[in-house]
Amino acid sequence: MLSQPRFHLAARGDAPMIQTMSRAFEDFPIGTRLVSTGYPITADAIMDFGRKFDPQIFHHDPDAAEKTLFGGLAASGWHTAAVTMRLFVDTMDVAGGIIGMGVDELKWPNAVRPGDELRLEIQILEARHSKSRPGYGIIRIRNVTKNQSDEVVQSFMASTMLPTREADL
């Protein structure tokens, strides 16, 4: 699921060398849109996460789940959030790291079911250099997670911090 790293020529001392380079702040100007690959959701993964972190019957007991509001097994919203983070990290491809600062308007408008395949749509809403931390930029993003039928299963806005190109070298 990891996207391919990009390569570029960098002069280090006398000898030019090939250096692996991932993306940095400058690669995400306002208006940038990215779409992840697909992430399949299995019943086992839903139940594993549910038993560990959200032990409610609609997340880990398929039979009992049928009699609940969900009418069957459904993923914990926090499981969807975790899968979304995986898709975000892989799609952004920032080796220097992306640090979450805050999340707003986190919603789960449709249930995630066994057999669903999720993908993430990322939109860059704002981008500015950090005032307090030179070498870092702050981007505000809108992350929308959809299933294979194009239904929104999760959405949120977030501010995240990531290295600028100069900090990355």
Place this chain on the structure above:
Amino acid sequence: MLSQPRFHLAARGDAPMIQTMSRAFEDFPIGTRLVSTGYPITADAIMDFGRKFDPQIFHHDPDAAEKTLFGGLAASGWHTAAVTMRLFVDTMDVAGGIIGMGVDELKWPNAVRPGDELRLEIQILEARHSKSRPGYGIIRIRNVTKNQSDEVVQSFMASTMLPTREADL
């Protein structure tokens, strides 16, 4: 970690009977405050979650993590969110289930480190009966997760839906 279920006398037909009863909407009036038990965070749990859902070096590579902003291994914010959900489910003890509707102002002001013990403080900010879904109530909560030094590692506001007493019987 599960809190003790409460028992009460319920008349069912002619014979009064002892019935196990978990909590429902009516048990959480505005102003209610609850505190969870402690949840220990191990380095292995941080790295397991990181490798699976947030593969950035500060979440899964202790040596490389030392050279990052975190200065060492730190839990993914979404790991802290998942642990918080576990503490929320266990502390609220609503067998009928609690369904998350939306989360706002999710923040991670301090890093979670290996060896930390987290606990959750829940405050009920609003409580009303659902208009669209009879038999359910909606509560607005403030969830604050702290470490053993009383530092806030996560906070958010959320709206959740849960069964009323009559729906629960």
